Amino acid sequence: MDIFSKIAAGEIPSYKCAENDEFYAFLDINPLVKGHTLVIPRREVDYFFDMDDEELARYQKFAKRVAAAIKRAFPCRKVAQVVLGLEVPHAHIHLIPMQSEADADFRREKLKLSEEEFQAIADKILNEFK
Template sequence: MSTVFSKIIAGEIPGRFVWADDRAVVFATIAPITDGHMLVVPRDEVDQYTDAPDDLLAHLALLAKTVGRAQQAAFGSPRAAVLVAGFEVEHLHLHVLPAWDESSLRFDNARHDVPGDELDAAAEKVRDALRDAGHGANIPTALGAPTLG
């Protein structure tokens, strides 16, 4: 059965993509804990972190690092945080977000009422920072497109 993330990757459900490669995509969450909160998601439907092959986890971790650096540049945060829970969607994903302190890194701080234009603007800031860091080849040609041009 296809997960909601697989449907986003396939373009059946809209997504705000900031990265795409042959193994993973990165898109904005619709319930950010902080501005610029992104999800690093493998294209393959892996149920949870402990089920993933080591090479895929390594790829996702390096991608999270790249995105985290872009978030720090885009939002001026002292840290980038990575959270792995997986209770919301049964498809492995890493939450990567700009972080200022540990107390704010809780899912109950997620905002569910962020207007779409604010989500778009935050995603575009991450896309710009990724471009500035030399990763333009992995930035989808349009915010809502999971494929490269």
């Protein structure tokens, strides 16, 4: 079981932003901006495009709902969707609230937040998701 599957199963703590039976959203622990969220399928699948069309459509609909919650919680021009990353063999979407494209630049310095700040951000998104 990979680290993201353990997070979705509750075996590793995370800052939950949204969930359903198939998908789980939680804060990135190395965020580019406040509200930077990861959305994963609960099913272990390494490559985003290995998902069948129906599952991929449900995944995108779930991510769209999470993005809308992020935008309400953290008013921004847009929420970027980025499918990127080789470090964890589990499909994941980055949702990043942005005022400019620089907010979605993964080369920039990551935010340092306290546990309390992370929890407050996750709670804010979760409340908007519901």
